Amino acid sequence: MSIVITGATGQLGKLVIDSLLDLGIAPDELVAAGRNQEKLTDLYEAKGVRTARIDFDDAESLGAAIKNGDRVLLVSGTELGRRVEQHVNVIRAARKAGVDQLVYTSAPKADTTTLVLAPEHKATEEALIASGLPYTILRNGWYSENYAPALEQARHTGKLVASAGKGKVASAARSDFAAAAATVLTSDGHHNAVYELSGDVAWDFEELAEAFSSVLGREVAYEAVDPAEHLAILTGAGLDEQTAGFLVALDGNIRDGELASTTGDLSRLTGRPTVPLAEALARLA
DSSP states (O other), rough: OOOOESSTTSSSEEEEEEHHHHOOOOOGGGGEEEEHHHHHHHHTTTTOEEEEEEEEOOOOHHHHHHTTTTEEOOOSSSOTTTTTHHHHHHHHHHOOOSSSOOOEOTTTTTTTTTOOTTHHHHHHHHHHHHHHTEEEEEEEEEBBOOOOOOHHHHHHSEEESOTTTTTTEOOHHHHHHHHHHHHHHHHHSSTEEEEEEEOOOEEEHHEEEHHHHHTTTTTTTEEEOOHHHHHHHHHTOOOOOHHHHHHHHHHHHHTTTTTTOOSHHHHHHHHHHOOHHHHHHHHHH
């Protein structure tokens, strides 16, 4: 039996493998899988972790990497608009191989939310459940690290500009989500379970600005703008209309409370409190 981690050259995948090694899993029981073989080798050869080049669009590569009895972590892909097709390819390969468990990183309340990111996750969850595979769905909430660009902007401008209003975000560090995935991949009792993963504390953007101030050692003010103004600011800064619209929609989801839930599932899985916002931001700064 091996534990196969897709997206192993990405930020979450790398942390999951580190967490598995910290739990005492032997390096040769792990398979770090991704599209860039050179990067895989650079990251994992010295650690003794096996690697496999996979492409979500290449069934042969998936079949070669995924074997009978494996536990597989499907880290959701990055190609928006193509993710359902690609995820289904992984699900099919896992079913054909007869894996023991397929763990998928989804989105908060994917089956009911209005979150702009959710539809592809919802469709993937439905395909996974319909496949008959033993599954675990990790509905990962917001990463505190997502605010790295805003932190850098605040470093130079002293402002945090957003159209999130008074909405709250129960974020956690990416390392928290990685630790939860490692727990699920190495312990029993998680088959056909769905976990809503979020930070222990929900914060608003005034509190985010305060955390920025603390981390940067300078005053940072939250400048709340309306969605139209926010869109104009983003496009004026050089973002294309699609990306800017996506970011404004996310802030709208935050205003609507879609990222505010504090379920406790994440800290229960990891056995420790989630990393506080200011600590996560300090790591970035």
